[in-house]
Amino acid sequence: MPEMKNIAIVGAGITGITTAYSLLERGFEVTVFDKNRYAAMETSFANGGQLSASNAEVWNRWATVIKGIKWMFEPGAPLLVNPKPSWHKYSWMAEFMAHIPGYRKNTVETVRMAITARQHLMRHAEKENFGFECEERGILHVYDKKSEFEHAGRVNRLLSEGGLERREVTPQEIREIEPALKRDFYAGYYTLSDFTGDIHAYTRGLSKACERRGAKFHYGTTVKYLKKKDNGILLNWRDDDNDFFEGQFDGVVICAGVRSRELAAQVGDRINIYPVKGYSITVNLDDEASQQAAPWVSLLDDEAKIVTSRLGKTKFRLAGTAEFNGYNLDIRNDRIQPLIKWCEKLFPEVSTEYSVPWAGLRPMMPNMLPRVGGGKHRGVFYNTGHGHLGWTLSAATAELLAEEVDRARGSNV
Ligand SMILES: Cc1cc2nc3c(=O)[nH]c(=O)nc-3n(C[C@H](O)[C@H](O)[C@H](O)COP(=O)(O)OP(=O)(O)OC[C@H]3O[C@@H](n4cnc5c(N)ncnc54)[C@H](O)[C@@H]3O)c2cc1C
16 A cells, blocks of 8 residues: 555635644645635634633533523524424434433543644644734633523533633622623633634634645635545546546545535545534724723623624624524524624624624534544545534644544555
């Protein structure tokens, strides 16, 4: 078997670009394909911005299922399920419930990965000298209800088992940590070591570094199919002019977000990713009063399921909601309004006049853990399915994946 050194990556979102970088650092030749003209144009475009080990709790709990059913009948609730029958959706949900026994283990594993990711993410940005509106001011979870806060206390035990320090804070401490918050909450938790940044700026910055390090990029190029070969993988792709091309690689890493499932099926692997839609608004802080009134510390309102990040002086990002509605990317006003209203309620002096709405599809696995590693066929690898935590976890999973590819380099497995 020839040595594996020429690797194709499908997808130039955060997972594809961090994978490219980790492989380049180990001396592989890397070629990246993406159907868009630039990196980070799909789910890695305008997410919540949080690098949040403190949000590592997986959702596989009966309480989530019960809450989800209740929310289905409440307009504007954080969860929306299109009831139209779909085998993909309902089989995914059944699998989600089958993973409830893994709740504790998977939460601890996620928090460990999130902590590991921080050092790699920062190292890459420092080494390659690019900025991404990083704010190292921690993440503040706020709770209105005693019951939610008590649950957070139980989650805290799992987070600390995974190595995370998150401290309980009183309403007064909440106001001291983030003076822009004027109203009282029941209580909160503060994680000083968590931080935020612009995922799009980061992914683009790192993609430029990959180019400088010799990676080839095929943008505006859709990978149509993958074919297993005895000595590698054949890729067939179509460019923007509708011309078809073929090329053979020693290996391929599928980082195609919500489209990973269909590519995996072509090479005999089952990667059951469901597209869980979410929305964000980016509030342009154009005037001095709005800039003063918007928070700098990242917030997570556990009941509303809304996260916030300050992206420099002039941008305030709010994100949330989960929608089970297939691959549909329409921006629905009734899902955007709760984000605007939440901002206006908590920060009345922030002008929401210029708010840019966005929708993205979280590539979610039923057990909420990313799929990292080799497939059935030699040379096929996955780094995908990071769900609601792709920004938080990618720098760690890229390293894990690159180590695995490195181990397979000269072997016959
Ligand atoms: C509203 C919202 C808020 C979020 N907030 C946070 C947060 O605060 N913190 C956090 O950690 N995570 C957050 N996430 C999750 C995070 O954004 C995602 O997990 C992450 O962006 C997924 O990255 P990816 O590389 O897997 O997918 P993508 O960024 O979607 O990249 C996949 C790429 O593959 C390409 N592609 C697919 N198929 C093909 C093909 N056949 N040929 C060529 N190219 C192809 C696509 O064009 C795309 O560019 C949030 C997500 C949403 C929706």
